[in-house]
Amino acid sequence: MRVFKKYVKVIAICDEEGKQTPLCVVWLNGHKYAIDKILETRQAASEVGGCGILYRCLINNKERKLFYEVNRWFIESPKP
Template sequence: MENKYTKKYVKVIAEFEEDGRIIPLRIFWEDGRVFEIDRILDVRPGVSRKVGGQGIRYLCRILNKEVCLFYEEPRWYVESK
């Protein structure tokens, strides 16, 4: 079965806290759209089962949809069809 997902590297605006936590705020899509992260639901070290790779996985709510955003130092990506 062919993998229908790819790593989609994205520009992210994030806040860096004094204790070292990284909090993503906005995701910029290549076509110019900007998505505000409404809420971060979970943060943990994780792997992407759909596209491979590992790093910090942020489970985010964006426009009432759950989206996994990964920080694989030094870049950010989402799983894209």
């Protein structure tokens, strides 16, 4: 399955040590999707190009890859 890079807004919290934890993804239409669970966090490269911190998440019971790259967030999306 081909995936595309989509930059998105993310609501996250940052602790006193600088660790970020994403709470929800705000889609282009303004709809907020809560992150149900973070399955894994690590440095990684994306299939669609770019690299950063990978947050492998469950959103609406579907596994999604959310990346924090430099100063912005993107998600690997099945749709352009």
